[in-house]
Amino acid sequence: MEITKDNIADWLKKLQYSICQSLEAEDGLAKFKEENWIREEGGGGRSCVIEQGNVIEKGGVMFSAVSGQTPDFLFKEKEHSISAINSIKETTFFATGVSIVIHPKNPFVPIIHMNIRYFEMSNGTKWLGGGIDLTPHYIFDEDARFFHKQLKAVCDKHHPDYYPKFKKWADDYFYITHRKETRGIGGIFFDRLHENECLNFEKNFAFWQDVGETFAPIYVTFMNKYKNKKFNDENKQWQLLRRGRYVEFNLVYDKGTKFGLETNGRIESILMSLPASASWVYDFKPKQHSEEQNTLDKLKKGFNWI
């Protein structure tokens, strides 16, 4: 396909539906509800939300394609001269993407997040971003290895530097500074591909598509593996506490969430990432040598899971 913004948005919409179908099939009970919304300032989106399923307690597969005047805070994190910022101010932008967060019922099924996005400005600047990361309530080494191997395979197909680079990026990004914990076992994260990456835009686009397509098979594997595993109240309580950390990350650090809140985005779509329920217990400490403590010990940057 020719890589135009309309084609990219169309491809993302198809990906959204195909992911919803895979998740529904494995869930076996709940169905995604679809909602189309329009953004006053330009563009809109299609939210697909699933709740109270057999496996998924709350999940969203959200597509959006928005446009308008480029907000200058987008460029705050990069150093720009005043004249560069002024020239950006006069441009319009277009951004499209698919964002997914799935919170499962069973504490042994991990939380997963995927996002792929495309951004362009009327001055010709354009880039790709995205990533997949996993937040198990309980970390099992074999699952962590499987997950990272899948991501490495997708990366290696396109460029040998991508997995190590984007794995580190995920470790650094999905970090809850105030807890000194990673959000989960990371995965891959990348942004502004094309501006400064090894491959040309077309080749990076192929990589980016592969990332999107690898989501469903990976997560369906975990759903299937753990959906019928027995769990007790202690497991459930631990899941709620880990979800609390997820809430902390998303509200305090997540750039997508901040961008949404600051650009008058559609709140229900942005905060879809929050779990159906979460807990906070004052100064909770897991028992020594417990599975919970084992998980905490592994929430560190720079783990080589493979």
Add this chain to the structure above:
Amino acid sequence: MEITKDNIADWLKKLQYSICQSLEAEDGLAKFKEENWIREEGGGGRSCVIEQGNVIEKGGVMFSAVSGQTPDFLFKEKEHSISAINSIKETTFFATGVSIVIHPKNPFVPIIHMNIRYFEMSNGTKWLGGGIDLTPHYIFDEDARFFHKQLKAVCDKHHPDYYPKFKKWADDYFYITHRKETRGIGGIFFDRLHENECLNFEKNFAFWQDVGETFAPIYVTFMNKYKNKKFNDENKQWQLLRRGRYVEFNLVYDKGTKFGLETNGRIESILMSLPASASWVYDFKPKQHSEEQNTLDKLKKGFNWI
């Protein structure tokens, strides 16, 4: 008493205990657990936490007195010349305060928050700040009136401008911009008293002490009034959703929380404000003409509750 930083800290510690006693007496079941902590960079605090009481599900009455090199981000929100910022950089600071958040079990008992704080720098700058605000899960006009009347009485005793000014400040501060909702029915909020307020420091200090002392009688009134009121699952579910909003406010907007997270504060004390449990439901809408809808309709700035 002579107003020195040590005397202020001592007074706050006594206030902390006296508040804990009042709350325990009305709760009738749980007791506060005390924990003393030390901050590496200077100072420390005493956390008093109560959990799983008869009336209080989770609550904290936290004292702290910390000191060190003045962090320059403290002054970002005010316009300062570079030379002024440089001169601040060379100062040390001392900050002490009592912070309270109480999350009750019964959805008809409101959530309450109180904070009073004192700040000084080695260059002689000093100020007082604080406030009390109420977040009912269900707003009852007569309670809102009672609450605001109590606060107005405390303010009016000291200066006629204080209630209108600090009431508006609370409306503006406790606002969840992305939800276009106030957090609750507000109350009073003030900061940097003395620098720019009507009364001299000694007189403002007396006002500030009165604010601290008015907390317990107000909240005990609400605990007593509603602790035995029957509630159903729908009421409980609504409480969890309102708590979700409370989490959103505290993690996204609250300056005290941000200050704590950015200055390597004691995380468990800072995030004590979060409830034991909270919920998020996608695009939840209360039934028309319900008590829940009535509450939502009143979460607006500028309501005259009296």
